Amino acid sequence: EKGLERLLLAMENLERISPSPSGTVDTSQLEANCREAMNDDLNTPLLIALLFEQVKIINQLLEGAVSIDATHLENLKRVFRIYGQDILGLKAEKAGRTEDRLPALVELVLQLRQEARQRKDFASSDRIRDTLLKLGIEIKDTKQGTEWRLL
Structure with missing residues (x-):
């Protein structure tokens, strides 16, 4: 239950993040990794683990420890929308x-x-x-x- 709360909070926090002109976070392989997890006989434990890795990054972004550009931020939002909300059914309440x-x-x-x-x-x-x-x-x-x- 705490894990679910962490994912939902991260999804809410993701909307508060503003992009930087240049970023240190690279999400270019994230969507492919999530797709690969789903193609591996719907490996939801792997998908959830991939999303939790991004929760750490979202928290670092909020703290200002790392930065993200607009392209990678949009990619991160898309991954949470497709794989978090649409596939896993996680909805920010x-x-x-x-x-x-x-x-x-x-x-x-x-x-x-x-x-x-x-x-x-x-x-x-x-x-x-x-x-x-x-x-x-x-x-x-x-x-x-x-x-x-x-x-």
């Missing part, structure tokens, strides 16, 4: 978790807005409404309470 949490977060913010309105702090109430609108969340005050929807 970040988006799903965010969507699952969004209603609770909006309800919390609306509760804070309601408390501000009860204190007659309309400036704060308006600021919350305006900020939510800028974030793509429209709120509407009704007799039954505050309703919201995504724009």
